[in-house]
Amino acid sequence: MMNAARLFDPRLGILGACLVLACGPAPDSTPDSAIGGEPSLSPEATAALVEAFQAELDAAWAQAQETDENFPGATAAFILPDGRVFGFATGLSDVDDEIPMTPDMRMGSGSIGKTYVAAVALQLAMTGELDLDAPVSTWLGDEEWFPRVPNHADLTVRNLLNHSAGMIQPYFEDPGFAVRLGEVFRDPDAYMTPEEFIAETVLDAEPLFPAGQGYHYSDVHYTLAGLAIEEATGRAYYDLLDEFFLDPLGLDLTLAADRRDLPGLAQGYAHASARLYGTPLEVVVDGRFILHPLQEWTGGGLVNNPQAMVRWGKLLYEGDAISGDDLPQLLEVGFPADSTKPHLGYGLAVSVAESEHGLTYGHGGFWPGYNSLLAYYPDHGMAISIQINSDESRMRDHMPNLAGVVLEALENAGS
Template identity: 45%
Template sequence: MRTVLALAAILLSLLATAPALAEDETGLTDRLRDTLEAVRERYDLPGATAAIVLPDGTLATAATGLADVEAGRAMTPGTPMLAASIGKTFLAATVLSLESDGLISQDDLLADHLGDRPWFADLPNARSITIGHLLHHRSGLPDHPHLAEFQDAAAARIASGQRVFTPEELLGFVIGREALFDAGTGWAYSDTGYILLGLVIEAVTGQRYYDVVAERFLSPLALDDTLPSDRPDLPGLAVGYTIPDNPFGLPVRTAHADGRLVWDPGVEWTGGGFASTSADLARWGHALFGGEAMAVPYLDRLLDGGPVAPDAPGILYGAGVAIYAETPLGPVYGHGGWIPGYVSSLRHYADPGVTVAFQINSDAGVVDDSSNHVGELEAALARLAMAVQQ
């Protein structure tokens, strides 16, 4: 997985160097499709989708390539893909919403909510972690997806067809380990911390996490093409393609002939946890970062970020959001997503009020760090969106 810092470096450099877009009279949708197609052809990608939401709410969408190469199924703007860690924006928004309702506070100790669980005492930094630490990746917890023990165990389960890991089983990969740093004193991306937040949400609401998100965001915002990625048979999902020597031992085509995934994406749970379309992701980002996702004020809490590295003071992480405070286009908010076979990106350009999202049904070049096509596409779509505003 590319880090927040690495993605920022790619984006900033390419915004400055990407060639100017040719002017045409075909409109935003055609230009969006042309941009997608150019990148797809250059990097031999199976397919991709993208969407742009303009300040007035106008939505443009486009698709290119194939959702299923072997079957010849065309990619369409309505084809869903796994959104991976962009799902963290839904979880963070849920925490802020519950905080507005007085059900939780970022200052709460994690122990106040999960301290009675039998495994809790052996969690790194167990007694000092707060909800805010988890939300901002400042807990000091390791990141279980990048532990060799997890990757080996996941590969074994995929190969044997065993059931998906439970949240508690995921936590088991970090139980008893040393903390990376004292809670609140550093920054390290941790899906494990977001698994804990999922358990907290269910504890304080008494509801299934996905039901809470649907009730508070998906239904009110009519995000009808966003659904839990909690099973292998997700309707209409584009087939994802990966590299031969991937960490989880998956086949290059990560789905059966009928489109059902050969693995269970439910393992991600609240570390991501949704399938969506680029259009829904762009609409969600436009509402979230535009301050319209909730009835009460929340942007100050959402964008209250800290630096991810001492040598990059302009790159911050807020409540489930990467913040690029100083770019040639002004402040940029968003999140990226990687999961085997899929890459997604969500960016909101605050000064013009434009939101851009795209998805690709291949992680080749990303999982092996062999290509900059994600950063190139982010830059090209940003330049296109800005050109429309001029």
């Protein structure tokens, strides 16, 4: 079962055109500040692109059904250099009830949420409220447990944000933690507080390397960063996120995952998490998560939609989301992934990588029942995002073909 694209002209703030789906208010209209200028494509070329993108998305879904890939359905979106956003869907939101996926549905976006945490930290750095190179002990040193954190005496906030702090990623690297988390998840309303999560995973552990002298991805780093942000400001992280970005940028399809009853959720299928943590396969019952999303907090901590994420990616990676000259810090790679290409690697919650279509900035995300991916192509001023309602899909296999459809249209328009 496949759905045609729903698209809108963000300058109008209403649906500009609809294919199959009924017209209605656009939940995530793009503010004028996000518009890049004259349309990148003519109306005819735009219509052809929309049709081709939908066909490619539908083909990916159809192929997955033939190969037994866990791909119930997907939402996807792209944003053009001129700021226009186009949202799409394919497949099923709920397999048992045969409910079609629709373009505006939300899913857990996992670690893509780290991009917002780093942006909050950078915004605070721009206003002098947070020094990224100051010791984390400046804000957390009075906590009784802090001296038991690996590398505690030498940690900076920047070490946490670029994953050079030297701690393990417990969700996938600690079998004992997986068992404990599975026990927590048996109560839908239970979750570990940030302090409990830190205590369960890294206290008294040997660091993987001295602070600032290596790279290892870990959610614990971002939990500590979240605590430092809240201590530095005296405010809740989610309040800062709303004030700095979600409200002023009109990212209405992005919500803090701070409760189980979040609107517009697609059913998620936790194929991988069922094996890791013993969770049920279906993660939404009666419109509510069966796992409390606050377990993730600043390790991710959002439900999202590709239409909002491509707008976020374009604004963030073009330097328009944060007030101040933030891009040099955001994109500075701590440890290059390739010594011959020192610009490739991980910055402040951004993976800087080469794809078959050129340089990309972005991030992926995993949360029980969902996989998400966001990529911005700086050489083309275009971003693309996809979410699949299974945490075991081969989502990265589909992104190059989808991106290729958009980039080919842009190249043809410029030739």
